[in-house]
Amino acid sequence: MAVTVLVVDADPRSCADWGALLSDRGYDVIAARDGEAALKLCLSLRPDLILLYGLLPDMCGLEVCRRLKADPRNRLTPVILHAALGDISDATSAFCAGADDFWGYTPAPWEALSRVHSLLQLKTYIDEQAESLLFSLAQRIEARDWFDGMHCVRVSNNAVRFGKGLGLCQKDLDALRIGGLLHDIGKIGIPDAILFKAGPLDAYETKIVMEHPIIGERMCAPLKSFRDVLPLIRHHHERMDGSGYPDSLCGEQIPLAVRALQIVDICDALTSDRSYRRNLSLPSALLVLREEAELGWLDGALVNQFASLVIGSEGSVALDNRRALGSTEGARWSGSSLSGRLSRRAG
Numbered sequence: 001m002a003v004t005v006l007v008v009d010a011d012p013r014s015c016a017d018w019g020a021l022l023s024d025r026g027y028d029v030i031a032a033r034d035g036e037a038a039l040k041l042c043l044s045l046r047p048d049l050i051l052l053y054g055l056l057p058d059m060c061g062l063e064v065c066r067r068l069k070a071d072p073r074n075r076l077t078p079v080i081l082h083a084a085l086g087d088i089s090d091a092t093s094a095f096c097a098g099a100d101d102f103w104g105y106t107p108a109p110w111e112a113l114s115r116v117h118s119l120l121q122l123k124t125y126i127d128e129q130a131e132s133l134l135f136s137l138a139q140r141i142e143a144r145d146w147f148d149g150m151h152c153v154r155v156s157n158n159a160v161r162f163g164k165g166l167g168l169c170q171k172d173l174d175a176l177r178i179g180g181l182l183h184d185i186g187k188i189g190i191p192d193a194i195l196f197k198a199g200p201l202d203a204y205e206t207k208i209v210m211e212h213p214i215i216g217e218r219m220c221a222p223l224k225s226f227r228d229v230l231p232l233i234r235h236h237h238e239r240m241d242g243s244g245y246p247d248s249l250c251g252e253q254i255p256l257a258v259r260a261l262q263i264v265d266i267c268d269a270l271t272s273d274r275s276y277r278r279n280l281s282l283p284s285a286l287l288v289l290r291e292e293a294e295l296g297w298l299d300g301a302l303v304n305q306f307a308s309l310v311i312g313s314e315g316s317v318a319l320d321n322r323r324a325l326g327s328t329e330g331a332r333w334s335g336s337s338l339s340g341r342l343s344r345r346a347g
């Protein structure tokens with residue numbers, strides 16, 4: 001992924017000078033001329049570093065820095081506050097505003113490049129540590145699930161296989177791989193007593209469980225490398241008819257990769273033992289998926305493609321699950337609406 005530097009400076013000539021210097025070193029440089037433009041650009045661009053001039057037409061650099069750092073999505077993005085002539089900013093107020101470096105003068109090109117490079121190296125290190133921590137947390141969540149500790153690993157592997165079958169691009173496949181592992185990371189914020197309760201959840205407990213996609217998104221938002229994974233984390237419990245959560249998205253408002261992940265996730269959950277029910281065989285799980293598509297919850301076309309992939313190729317996708325096709329418990333569930341009898345959990 002290219003390293004992107006956002007230069008926020010009202011002076012077009014100064015912007016061009018910084019752009020030329022940084023571009024020569026291989027950085028992608030984007031310019032913003034005022035504070036509001038910088039704040040908006042940061043959300044869409046997710047720059048790796050921000051070089052922020054202290055005097056801007058609409059607000060001072062300190063205020064821009066404060067607002068940037070108040071947003072969890074920007075918290076790990078290094079900001080250099082460059083004081084302008086006549087600017088009252090000082091190092092103390094810059095650091096109080098959250099700046100990672102303060103230039104009280106215009107450094108020579110070699111010094112500027114050296115300080116930019118150091119901050120980017122530090123950011124890379126912090127990102128790697130944070131990613132590692134999040135993956136460890138996801139494993140910890142799996143490990144505390146004494147009924148089935150490998151759900152997310154299977155979902156990750158099978159989602160990528162399903163995504164390849166759907167012809168998704170590499171970026172979506174990468175997001176599915178990571179999203180499969182991290183989609184339930186927000187469950188770290190759900191008490192075990194609720195998560196592993198043997199029996200139906202009451203309204204309050206259900207509400208608590210339904211917060212896990214938002215908690216998970218918030219945890220992963222500061223990392224640029226997880227940007228494409230955030231929709232998978234936030235929306236993996238949306239439904240095609242808008243009855244899902246947390247945003248009640250409808251139909252194609254739910255990204256294709258998310259709809260694919262949902263099917264793989266549900267199939268694996270159904271074919272796994274849970275504290276509140278025994279596992280289903282794969283054929284029975286596919287019937288439930290079809291019922292949920294008919295109810296308007298899942299993408300019916302995708303469910304059909306998933307079923308074709310699973311049934312059509314032995315050893316493919318859901319056959320990674322421990323259950324073999326044609327297991328005997330079909331009789332246990334046959335004869336009535338499967339999804340109605342399963343009372344699948346909100347999480």
Ligand SMILES: [Fe+2]
Pocket residue numbers: 183184212236237346347
């Ligand atoms: Fe979930």
